[in-house]
Amino acid sequence: MQTTNDVTFGVTDPIFEIRNASVTFDMERGTSRVMDSVDMNIQRGEILGVVGESGSGKSMFASALLDAIPDPGQLSGEITFRPESGEEIELLQQSESEIKQIRWEEIAMVFQGAMSSFNPTMTIGDHFEETLDVHGYDVDDGMERGRDLLSELYLEPEQVLHSYPHELSGGMQQRALLAMSLLLDPEVLVMDEPTAALDLLMQRSIIELIRKIGQQRDLTIVFITHDLPLVANLADRLGVLYAFEFVEVGPANDVLTGSKHPYTRALLNSTPNLHTPREEMRPIEGKSPDPVSVPDGCTYHPRCPMSDDNCVAADPPFQAGSGATDHQAKCHYIDDVNEAVPLNLREVHNE
């Protein structure tokens, strides 16, 4: 093993510092480790895209940022939140009431399926007022801000505020939820598959709105999805999750065009895409690991075309290889990846 590696990933002003964060569930057939010693830094004001397949632990990462792991899950490690003003906060040391205050006011969240986030018997306006009231904000001022937000999201404020959730289309619900999450002017917005149930056209439209709103409000956005192409053009940096830990982190452009981890490359090559020749698309061989029995060494070795004894013996640390240090991957053979697992999109870039 190498010495302790640098896991700041070139982040200079971290709003979040996550060290050694793990989530475990005790199950009959053993302990299920659904987040495994994750280290991550999130830069203030950036859009971080977190990409992983089903069962890679990406929703756990979202919940961890809010200290909202569902029972009986156990979250351990250190998560430091540094708000713009005020002192840094150790999230895992806070009492339940303190955490409740931080949620929504400082760190807001939007999950997949707006319908389940709204109470079906209350209008959107009632939800807005309740949110302001519970957190002790001035309701009139807050509603004014709410109307502006709705307009920015191409919604008719009065109409939407008087509607019940079921009276709105899926895309409108999701945008109303986005407006509500920004009502208390948070610093961080965590989104877990916020557009997954929507049409592609609506997904793309919402992504553009998120980008615009993020810029205007200096928001830090963590966007979690299984859909790599969706965040490809949105995120400043990308983190790729595999088997409950990050395996690659770096600037979005570098990750997409010069991935350092063979898994990221396989993921890119398996994605249906109008710009990739059909005959070059390849599914990823094998299956994602079970959280109860994660493979030894590098967790990707059973599926990796490059793996050898070394990969079975030792879990590779984050390293940059011969490239830039803000782009790192957990692989023993970073500098050989390019040749061993070529990227389909390569040709497009060289043109």
Next chain:
Amino acid sequence: MSSDEHVVSLQDIEVHFETDTGIFGRDSDIVKAVDGVSLDIEENDVVALVGESGCGKTTLGKTAIGVQRPTEGQVEYRGQDIWEARDSSGSSSIPFKQIRQSLQIIHQDPGASLNPNKTVMHTLSVPLRATQPQMTTFDRRERIHEMLSRVGMEPPEAYSKRYPHQLSGGEKQRVALIRALLMNPDLILADEAVSALDVSLRIDMMDLMLELQDQFNTSYLFISHNLSNASYVAGEADGRIGIMYLGELVELGPVDEIVKNPKHPYTKALMWAAPSLDPNADADPSSPLRTIDVPDPRNPPSGCRFHTRCPEAREACKNDVPGELAVDGHTDHTVTCFREDDHHDYWHSPELDEVSTDEADTAASD
């Protein structure tokens, strides 16, 4: 019209639903889910229908497999009118029961379409019992194991004993696919069949569908809101893509024609939305649409239904309804847009105002 070569032939299909609005149902509106669509599906054909929610693609698909009765128009299976067969109770040349067996469906949510209380073996025995009643239990089991191995569910002996909740999303979808195939269908309606799967598993599933197509001699009507998936599955099979908008088929053609030479502004908008992994490819981040939301289908816009969102719309589009035009003289690529007609009034009519809708009004105020 009625040709035996077509597995399914749809002629001028209209499916209109009546809906009650308001709590007291004082108004009943008509939703024209499908409004005047014709489409032929051949043997070993793959047709992908692409459009947003509420565009009528699922309704059209269900009409094609005879589970939705059209309010106007004809649906034929190998020349036999499906609803005539149904109504004539047995006197038709092809009995309705046989037609329904030949036209199968795979749903978007595989979890909901499998009985949670039945094992994989039980679920897959049902179609075999129906199509081959003389088959022995042993042969049936062998056949099911063989199919499970074929789709990569190894070892089949273990998988066949499992219940749906013990399967992953992709595995459930495979079981649903096998179940449909064991009916020996001529056409399978795959309604968003890969949309619920992880992006990385979609190609795998689509490859499997196409591989089994060769073996089972079946056609697919593939429905998706994702143009990338549609173009992959239809492209591999040398099929066609149909683009639907508010109940109408606005563009239809071979996959490569649609992807490389899209004509309808709506098709171009769907292209814009299709995910691109190339960070440099998408220089234009702003949406090409005038408004984000689809208009209320109970009250579709006049003239060309797309004019309220179309970046190319002009005054003429508000009043006249565009007919189907062949693109560059190719009869297999058709589009309903005035821009394909060099002599249309469209070219002399003024452009629509930049800000023409309420949504845009409010958006412009900030």
